[in-house]
Amino acid sequence: MNIDDFDFNLPQELIAQTPLKERDSSRLLVLNRKARKITHKYFSDIKNYLKKGDCLVLNDTRVLPARLYGVKEDTGAKIEILLLHQKEQNYWEVLAKPAKKVKLGTEMIFGNGELRATCTEIKDHGGRIFHFTYEGIFYEVLDKLGEMPLPPYIKEQLPERERYQTVFAKEEGSAAAPTAGLHFTNALLEEIKAMGVKLAFITLHVGLGTFRPVSAEKIDEHEMHAEFYHMSEETAQLLTEVKEKNGRIIAVGTTSTRTLETIAGKNDGTFVASSGWTDIFIHPPYKFQAVDGLLTNFHLPKSTLLMLVSAFADREIILQAYEQAVTNRYRFFSFGDAMLIL
Template sequence: MNIEDFDFDLPEKLIAQTPLKERTASRLLVFNRESKEIEHRHFTDIKQYLKKGDCLVLNDTRVLPARLYGVKKDTGAKIEVLLLHQQEEDCWEVLAKPAKKIKVGTELTFGDGKLRAKCIGTKEHGGRILQLQYEGILYEILDELGEMPLPPYIKEQLPEKERYQTVYAKEEGSAAAPTAGLHFTNELLDEIKEMGVTIAFITLHVGLGTFRPVSVENIDDHTMHSEFYHMTKETAETLTAIRKNNGRIISVGTTSTRTLETIARDNNGQFAEASGWTDIFIYPPYTFQAIDGLITNFHLPKSTLIMLVSALADKESILRAYNEAVQERYRFFSFGDAMLII
């Protein structure tokens, strides 16, 4: 299948640069897979499409404010570092800019020495391995010194860090937010639970590879980035019970979907406690084993995310829905509106 098959015309002005004041104020495009019908609603209307016995699966990862600005200890030259993955103890793989100024042995300081680092290794494309030194708790220091690593298409500053976190974010480790979950408030989740809908959590730490464009013409040749996931025994048992009772499993976001499908794939269609790294690439044709519906945002043209969505419905219907969303002036991407495929 060709990458051009997943292209559509998106005016730049529809790319949402800031979140709405109220999380639930987003619009909701509903696509029915059976009838192919499209409805235009508001996000709080999501309750009308859920029913007792359903299960919403949320990704509880928490975004690290991982973009740091500091200086070289010896020269005072300004540098920028983006924490990517914790390798062991206080060793982190990072992206550094300008990378050529940071060689093995280079010492860096951030926040007048509240956080210090020494380069102990190099990787391709500006990657470095830093050994961090600090007193206290690293995540508290990052909250003080770091900035959110917003997607490259967001040009505005984010006044409140928590608006790039879901209200249920708990497990530190993401380089980007699972943005489908940004529409939920605790109050809305409580209302959904009162309907008899189960809320379950998985973890997938979103990597910056989620923003990497597909650079091959034939999507079969694309190499997917790898991300860490975890499902608890409790969640696995919950999902098994939902499926046994003929309830629907509705994934909130493509990250939750990739985690659920990875686990189902590796366990003969069943759910089980699991941790590991997944590079699953979902695109048409694909037989879903784990989910019955999806809540997601609107994605980039030619991206792996629109390919996943096109695998759940059919590509022609999804592109029709996207073109209608453009005509109706929906807000796109991380801070944009939502879509329910059911």
């Protein structure tokens, strides 16, 4: 298939710049795959589409305040860096801007010297490896000095940092939020649990590659970035029990979907406690082994995320749903509205 098969007209003003005041007040487009029926609801109505024995799978990754502003120790030149992922203790791969000013051995100061870094390696793709020194606990220093790495299409400032975290975020390590989970409140999750719906947690640390455009004309020539995932023994057992009792596994977000399908794909359709790196690229045609339902936000044209959703339903009905979403002025992407596909 070609990249143009996943194109649609998206007015720029529909890309949500700020989150709604109430997390669960966003709109919800419900797509019934079998009946090919589209219904327009609000997110709090999601309870009406869940039933006892179902299981929601939530990504509990927590976004790092990974954007840092510092100066070169020798010249005072201002440099912005973005933490990508930890290589080993106190060594991180980063993106630097302007990169040309960061040479091997460049020393940086952040804040009032609470955090210092030295460039120890220059990567082929232009990234850098920094070694950090600090007093105390790194994540506490980062929490004080860092800013949330909002996606490039969001131009507004985010006054409340926690609005770019899910209410169940726990495991530090993401460069971006698993945005389908942003719609849930603790109260709504408690209501869902009280219905007899199970909640399972997995971790996939979202990388910045999730925003990388597909440059290949043929989609199967695109190479996905690798992201770290983890599934606990408790979650593996819970998901196995749900499947055995014919319950539905409903993935909250494309990140949960990619994790579940990676693990099931490696284990003949079963769930096994495991950790590792996945670069799975789900696009039509694809046979799902783990996921029975998908909750996701509305994605950008020609994106790998739209391709995944089009594999779960089919491209034609997804593009019809997106056309209705545009017509009805749904809000798109990270802070936007949601779609439930069953």
